Each structure stands twice: as structure tokens, then as C-alpha cells.
Amino acid sequence: MKRFPVPLLNGYRNFMSGRYVDERERYRVLADQGQKPHTLIVACCDSRAAPETIFDAGPGELFVVRNVANMVPPYEPDGQYHSTSAALEFAVQALRVRDIIVMGHGRCGGIRAALDPSAEPLSPGDFIGKWMNLVSTAAEQIQGNSVMTDSERQTALERISIRNSIANLRTFPCVKILEERGKLQLHGAWFDISNGELWIMDPDTRDFVRLDK
Template identity: 55%
Template sequence: MTDFPEELLRGYRGFRAAKFPRHRERYESLASKGQFPATLVIACCDSRAAPETVFGSGPGQMFVVRNVANIVPPCKPDDGHHSTSAALEFAVQCLDVKNIVVMGHCSCGGIAAALKSTHTPLSPGNFIGQWIEILRPIISEVVDNATVATSSRQSVAERKSVLQSLKNLRSFPFVKAREELGELRLFGTWFDIGAGQLWVADEHSGRFSPLDLALPHAESADSEAFRHGIEISRTFAI
């Protein structure tokens, strides 16, 4: 296949030459015994905000779902095709994950499109337009809030969309039930790409705070910080 993208071929060569041999037993175990990730991460498709990179995750450690603007839709069973909802159902019901992390990020194109659509609506038949319509309530809230400067709308909307996704997660009965039993924990995060910094939501106050790197094993998505909660130091109000 001579026209295969060269940059991907180089990466694959490196994987086969170095990474795979070092972790061969891990891959063989995953292939024969299956996967048992403790955490589901719902992130954006954006190439700059890969959760596996941010959390230093290896094979089999995280179950990752990525879509435009890291949106969790409300539970709405019908005849449509619901890839994010299906992945959520599989992660909770079949893989028995213990954590769900919604990971937003700065400069999100999906959020920018949602903000723009308040002035110039996207075509009703447009896939992205239909998808980001889920954000309509929070976009309207941000745009109509006179205390939010125009220059801050993007960042504020990115964080509010994470909070909305957490709310929508609880509209799924199997998520709500497990959280109430203490078997599942939900976290909202926002990644500052340029600073390489992860911010964590306090749902009660609506504020985001940088993850405290002094916490034990805070660099891992399957860490004590994510299993037992995250302490908050500084805050960012939205």
C-alpha cells in the first residue's frame, strides 16, 4: 500500500520496533483476557486534546469516547443512532467502569460553531448543526448574560457545556442508579492546551480549579484522586 500516509507509517514502525516489544505481555493479556478499564473518558475529537496523552494512559487503562465538543446527549431512546449513548451504556453496564470523566478543552471548534450559530444558523440538515443543538440552552445562557464579556464567551461556554454533560449523564437510569449507590463517580474537566493544565469542576459552585499535582498519583486517570474525589485550591468562576 504505497500511498499509505507516511507520518502514520513512521508512527507504526516506531510502535512495532519499540513500544510493542516492551509491552508485548500486556497486549497479549488484553487480547486473551479482555479489557477492564476503570475509567470512561468522554472527550472531544480535537487532535490537540487527546486524553490518553494528557493522562499518560497505556493500553487497556481507559475506555475513551470522542465526539464533537465532548457532548453527552440526554437519554433519549428512539430509532436513531446514538454512538455516544451506546458507548456509555457499554462502559457502565458491561465494563463496570468506576469513573466517568467528561473532558472539555480550550479553543473548541464545536463550541465556537455553537456560539456562531446563534447569529447564523447552520443548515438543519447539517450533522454538526444538529449535534451542537444539544448545547442550545447553555449557549443562550452565556450569550444572554450581560456579565459575560464577549471575549470570554467561548471559555465560559466550554466549561458550562461540561457541566451540562454531567447533568445529562444522570438522565441515564443506569448511571444515576450506580452513582447513588456509590459505585460510580462523575467528574467534569477542562484542558488548557497551551498551558498543558487540567481544570476540575465543582458542580455545586459551578467553578473549575486546576488539578492539584501534589495529590498522590494525580497523573493517572485511574488514581486515588479520581477514585475518591479531588481537592480544590484555586477557583475559576463561570
């Protein structure tokens, strides 16, 4: 029998002797009464950009769905499997979150792949290639900008992708209706892995503004 990863076993033991001891009562209440997170965060799978760590959140505070490049697809009730859409529907209709944040980050591998049309698919099925088609139009426009550097193009698409996902959120009837009623707010954020900076999207101008530490 293959052994469970040792670093995870050690991490679990540290958790049980540390944080769990401090928050034992909170876990008991969550187990008895269920979760009531106030915010849904759509984040990237990237191991360097965990929302719970970035926002110093405790158990039960955030409902997090993570996928490659933190994208929200448009509303497509076509009978296929839609994990991000299912999580969104559950968060909005069952958990009744008050805020939805689409949080991107710097140096995103999925965005880099979208900007490089010559990149080889990661697998024969190339799920990532299909998924990144969500930003293919924007990627093609940015690729043709010779004035920008590679890193500038990368950052630009990372932020444009956030705006696209927020637009796609509004194609979901449950989101659109609640936002219009003032019961749900949509936000964009971008995290710089290299220096820990968090940039928030202004809801009016859609510019990203650095948050003071």
C-alpha cells in the first residue's frame, strides 16, 4: 500500500496540536449548525495564491472555488458538467453569500499558456486549451501589441480575464437578479505573488487600485 504523503501527515499533526486546539469550539459549531460563509471567492488552482491564507480567514468564513486561471464561464444550462457553475449556484442560492470575488494573481500559468499559441498541450485531451478559450479573444488582441513587454501582456490579460469573469457572472439569472436588488455585490481582485500586494478593481472605472498594507 502506498504511503500517504509525509508532509501532509506532518502538517495535519501540526494543525491538530495548534490551530484546531485554538478553534475547537468554532469547528464544533460549524459541524452542528452548518456553514454560513459571507463571501464566495473564485480563485486559481495555483498553490501560491490560496485565498484562505491571503485573507487570513478562519473556518467557515469563505466559500472558495478554484480552477485554472480563476475563470467563470458564461451561463450554459446545457446538461453538461459545470463544476464552477455548480459551486456558484450553490453559494448564491443555498448559502446566500453577500459578496462574490473573482481573484486573479500574477505569474498565472494558465494565462501564460493563453498568450503562447505555440505552447504544446499538457495532455492529449488538452482540457486546459479548451478552458483557456474563455479568454482567447482578449489574448489574441494583446499578443499583437508589440509595445508591451511579455510581463506587461501577462498582467494585462490576468486583469482582463477578471473583468470577463465578472461579466460572465452577470449572465447567471440568480446573480443578476440579486445584484440588481442590492443583495449581492461583485468584486475583482488581483494578488501579486512576488510582493504580497493586493489590487482591488474599482467598480466604476474597472481600474485596479493597490490596497494599502
